[in-house]
Amino acid sequence: MNFLMPILGLIALVYLTGGWIGIPESYRLTVALVVGGILGVLGTIGIIIDKKSAEDEKKSIPFTVTRNVSPTLMQEDLQILPLKPSRLIIHYQDGKNEETERTIHPQQIEYRIAPNGLPDIAYLTAYCELRKQPRTFRVDRIEAAYDADTGEVIPNIPAALWRQTGKMLNI
Structure with a gap:
């Protein structure tokens, strides 16, 4: 117009x-x-x-994912945001370095704002169909993700999760 x-x-x-x-x-x-x-x-x-x-x-907004940082060091400054309903298939590597494919229903993320001003998403809480209960996943251990309904590859997992919060970045 x-x-x-x-x-x-x-x-x-x-x-x-x-x-x-x-x-x-x-x-x-x-x-x-x-x-x-x-x-x-x-x-x-x-x-x-x-x-x-x-x-x-x-x-293409950059996001940071902290790798190999002790979760207890970061937990004190984490903030929680709920996610819009969705269904994802993830390839997750657990603490024993075993990879599993899981279908999950994301519920919330735990994040902090990194020194560069971008969100640093540490954890994803989701209902896991494999375990039949809510689970908390370290985002840095998610090796790959796909939209369960369309099969679309999700190349930037933290950015996709942040978009599901509906919150805008103030860059």
Whole structure:
């Protein structure tokens, strides 16, 4: 809608200049509307491209995941955020270095704000279908994740979890 007023102005300008350059009055309105329509289509395409690139930038927001840090050292400054309902398949490596595939229903994350100002997601609490009870997973031990409904690969697990909180980053 931001481009609508300039296009109406251009339509009026084309209509007026059409008279100056000798376009008959019966064709001026048609010419002005066609030119305005073309500009409207180009403006819409530009907005769609802008929105797409903004979405791509959101997906590539960097997140930190602390690896090999004792959980007890971090627990005192962790904050909790609930997640929107979803279903994921994860490949999880436990403390014994055994990898399992689990279907989970994420419920909440525990995070802190790292010194660089980005969220550092330490834990994910989710209902685990394998264990038939809620479990807490260390995010740095999630080797891979997929959307259980679509099979889509989730390349940046912390970013995907953060998006499910609905909370915006103040970068």
